[in-house]
Amino acid sequence: MIRARVLAAAPLALVTLALSGCSSWGCTDTTAERGTPGARVRVVDTDGRPLGVTAVVVDWRLEPHPQVPSEGDQVHFRFRFDGADENSGPAVDVCAVDKKRVALGCQMVESSQAFGPAADSRPGDDWLAVEHPERVAGVLFIPNDQSYDRRTCAVDVKDGGGMHPPERPSVGDQL
Known part of the structure; x- marks a missing residue:
């Protein structure tokens, strides 16, 4: 009798654990x-779908940074994000x-760093x-949107997981 009750309650316990995120x-x-x-590039989400935003390198040049000229030339570049939302691009x-398209230096830029509203050139x-x-x-x-990276399973088993942006490029990566 006890064994039958345990077997009957087991599926209910598993469903409860799964629904509670445990x-x-x-x-x-x-x-x-x-x-x-x-x-x-056309900016894409983690599933590769276009977001309706195009990131453009307008121009670039080598010159000393005005705040640290003693460090020599750095890459000064101008950019814009066509179609980006002003608040959450x-x-x-x-x-x-x-x-050979080998990375010499990389960083992330946000569409909000471009000046003015989306219609401003x-x-x-x-x-x-x-x-x-x-x-x-x-x-x-690199066209992959880096603005949202959900929690990982290791960090949050209940709410983590799913698709994450690709690894960030670093010096020496072949692009």
């Missing part, structure tokens, strides 16, 4: 593939690359410090 059986983390970098990685600007500025042949955006 079960880690369904938590999985997946990393999106890195999109093809370019000077003009995307963020993408930007890299200075050599002739004035670009934002930023700086990339690289060890060998003389090797810089271009500046490229």
Whole structure:
């Protein structure tokens, strides 16, 4: 009789645990593939769907940063995000690359760093410090939106998991 009660209650206990978030059986983390970098890219979400925003490198040049001129030349680049929402736009990685598209320095830029409303054509600007500025042949955006990275299963089994942006590029990565 007791064995029958235990067997009857077991499925109910499992359902209760799963609904309460105490079960880690369904938590999985997946990393999106890195999109093809370019000077003009359509920004995509973690599933590869376009967000309706285009990130554009307007121009770039090598020059000393005005606040630290003693450090020598850095990459000064101007950019814009066409179609971005003023309040909650995307963020993408930007890299200075050599002739073979090997990353010499990378960082993330947010669409909110571009000046003015979306209809304003004035670009934002930023700086990339690289060890060998003389090797810089271009500046490229990577199209993957980095503005939202959900919690991982390791950090939050109940609410974590799902698709995450690709790994950030670093010096030496082939783009």
